[in-house]
Amino acid sequence: MDLSSQETIKRLADEHGNEQLLVILGAPDAESAEIAAETVVLGDPTYAGALAEAQLGLSVYHALEEEFRSQIDDDVWEEQIGVMADVLEAEDISAAVKGMREQKP
Amino acid sequence: MFESKQVIVLGERDGIAGPAIAACVKSAGGNVVFASTECFV
Numbered sequence: 001m002d003l004s005s006q007e008t009i010k011r012l013a014d015e016h017g018n019e020q021l022l023v024i025l026g027a028p029d030a031e032s033a034e035i036a037a038e039t040v041v042l043g044d045p046t047y048a049g050a051l052a053e054a055q056l057g058l059s060v061y062h063a064l065e066e067e068f069r070s071q072i073d074d075d076v077w078e079e080q081i082g083v084m085a086d087v088l089e090a091e092d093i094s095a096a097v098k099g100m101r102e103q104k105p
Numbered sequence: 106m107f108e109s110k111q112v113i114v115l116g117e118r119d120g121i122a123g124p125a126i127a128a129c130v131k132s133a134g135g136n137v138v139f140a141s142t143e144c145f146v
Contacts, residue, residue, distance in 0.1 A: 001115070001143065002141065002143050005115060005139075005141050005143065008113075008139050009113060009139070012111065012113065012138055012139060016111045016138075020109070020110060020111050021110065021111050021112075021113060022106070022107065022110040022111070022112050022113070022135075023112075023113045023114075023115060024112060024113070024114050024115070024126050024130065025115050025116075025117075026114070026115065026116035026117050026120045026121030026122060026123065026125070026126050026142075027115075027117050027120050028117055028119040028120030028121075029120075032117070032120075036115055040113075058113075059110075063116075063121045063125075063126045063129070064121075067106065068106070068129075071106045071107065071133045072129045072132065072133055073132055073133070076128065076129055076132045077129060080125040080126070080128050080129050081121055081125055081126075081129065084120065084121050084125075088120060088121075
C-alpha cells in the first residue's frame with residue numbers, strides 16, 4: 001500500500017477512532033487484496049509505512065464482496081463496477097479479505 | 106454498513122478504481138473521507 005495512504009489512514013484513525021472507519025478495497029486479485037486488508041487490520045507486513053506494527057483492526061471489505069454489493073443500487077453498481085466484476089475473481093478475493101477480517105485483534 | 110462510518114476507499118488501477126467505489130458508497134449515503142487509486146507496477 002502506498003506510504004502516503006498509510007499515513008492518511010493513520011491520521012484518520014487518530015481523528016475519528018478505529019471503530020468509526022470502514023475501508024473498501026478495489027484490489028485486482030486475492031493476493032493484493034489480502035495484503036491491503038492485512039495492512040489495515042494487523043499492520044503493514046512490509047514494515048515500510050506508517051501502519052507498521054499498527055494493529056488498527058479496521059473493518060475492511062472488498063468492493064466485490066456481497067456485503068458491500070448488497071448496499072448499492074443495482075444500476076449504480078452496474079455502471080461503476082459491473083464490467084470489472086465479470087473480469088476479477090470475486091470469490092477468491094472475497095475469501096482472502098474475509099480471512100483477514102476474521103483476524104481482527 | 107455505512108451508517109455513522111467514515112469510509113476510506115483504496116481503489117487500484119488494475120482492479121476497481123477509487124472514484125467508482127466512492128460513487129457507489131456516496132449513492133448509498135456513505136461518507137467518503139479518503140479515496141485513492143493505487144498503482145502497482
